[in-house]
Amino acid sequence: MSQEWAQRYGGALMNTFGPPQRVLVRGEGPYVWDADGRRYLDLLGGIAVNALGHAHPAVVAAVTEQLGTLGHVSNFFATPAQITLAEKLLGIVTPGGAPDGSRVFLANSGTEANEAAFKMARRHGGPDRPRVLALAGAFHGRTMGALALTHKAAYREPFAPLPGGVEFVPFGDVAALEAAMGDDVAALFLEPIQGEAGVRPLPAGYLTRARELTTAAGALLVLDEIQSGMGRTGTWMAHHLPWGEGVVPDVVTLAKGLGAGFPIGATVALGEHAATLLGPGQHGTTFGGNPLAAAAALAVIGVLEDGLLEHVTAVGTWLKEKLGGLGHAGVGEVRGEGLLLAVDLADPVAKEVCAALLDAGFIVNPVREDALRLAPPLILTQEQAQTFVDALPTALAVVGAEGRR
The missing domain is CATH 3.40.640.10 (Type I PLP-dependent aspartate aminotransferase-like (Major domain))
Structure with a gap:
């Protein structure tokens, strides 16, 4: 199903963004689903856009x-x-x-x-x-x-x-x-x-x-x-x-x-x-x-006025500390504030790591050749973020990113 949609995309839309990584059909909270029914934790949030996740009832x-x-x-x-x-x-x-x-x-x-x-x-x-x-x-x-x-x-x-x-x-x-x-x-x-x-x-x-x-x-x-x-x-x-x-x-x-x-x-x-x-x-x-x-x-x-700012500070601080404390040779500085973070990599393999994470069900962004950007929905919970912390070392291993620099 996704392949069919991707082919139609290539025949109808200008090639300003390159081939789509997935064709997404619905979302709920911090998750999205593709046309083949696979679920992803959206840690990019439409590039810091989907502040309340997907289909938030208030919006x-x-x-x-x-x-x-x-x-x-x-x-x-x-x-x-x-x-x-x-x-x-x-x-x-x-x-x-x-x-x-x-x-x-x-x-x-x-x-x-x-x-x-x-x-x-x-x-x-x-x-x-x-x-x-x-x-x-x-x-x-x-x-x-x-x-x-x-x-x-x-x-x-x-x-x-x-x-x-x-x-x-x-x-x-x-x-x-x-x-x-x-x-x-x-x-x-x-x-x-x-x-x-x-x-x-x-x-x-x-x-x-x-x-x-x-x-x-x-x-x-x-x-x-x-x-x-x-x-x-x-x-x-x-x-x-x-x-x-x-x-x-x-x-x-x-x-x-x-x-x-x-x-x-x-x-x-x-x-x-x-x-x-x-x-x-x-x-x-x-x-x-x-x-x-x-x-x-x-x-x-x-x-946001109903306590969400405090939540962003708490979850963002926790996530930054968790990622910085992984102790993985392939992970460098973790930088940023709140839920706008970058994870520096020891090797210029950000695109490959993002692809491995996507296959594992996580959407992040290779903001530089050696850095991942996280800008998830502000409603992200600590428990949801933990699944990404657990998945990152595996994704690094998949592409052989062990800190060769």
Whole structure:
């Protein structure tokens, strides 16, 4: 059955992702089933999207109820769900509440959220501030503006020339950031934890210095929390963790887990700049902020508010310690926060290990040649995670990954 679907996939869809590893037909909680009836523990969560797992009753109920009243309206009109969601986001993006004047733009995805932030940077900078800074290893999306902020050459080069003015600063290097910053910089884009680069948290103190430098230069500090936000690290935002040192950015972008599988993105502008960064006619979206997406996001927030953040911290801490304590020569550093983790491997065999784990019933991601990424549903239990801890040494043995480096 799966083979038949895979053949049909190859004959109908563009080859942007390569052949599908499996054809999935249903999910429940942290598990999914393929077309042949095999069950898998989903430890990737749609790349940090399925925050509440699959078919969560709160999301199903919210979307079903909303669809029974309004599914879509144009942006000539507003809906209670849209307004309520924006208010909720302003209340959680900054501890203690957003500064006066803060505003939200609702979109459909992470790349759209970053496109809006890029346009805000251009509006803020004008002709006198043509430079925008981002970090080596950054991933901010695939559309042209977001792609200009994305560091990986293989993603960028086929589509050059990209929107200009973007410069990349070495990751975590404060001295390099100090040297690059100036009064001709419109904005600095940062991921508090770089997901696609291998789950790399910014070093302690970096965000604080970035805030000081951008404030002094009159530049915007934009934090991309698309993968790391919405409870993924056990806090609402990764920059709320202690090493964020209470930094308040100018713009925060969100998506992925915000809708727990329903497409949605958000660009949250904080404080004095918010009202002037984008005005009527300067940006827009047909589907952004539609009542279905807003209802899904409100359901997600409601579940997170009901003790799930504490659960993420507890299970994430336990899992990180268990994986780090395996004592296997093929396993190196275990890195990350909450339920956004990377397991470094002693050999560049991540793809082979992921394939062996998939055969054993576990979905993980080879985020680098020598690292596995885990971004499971936030409802994952310790007992479910233990089955992966038990399976990893066997998968390493299957591919002969015994720490040859």
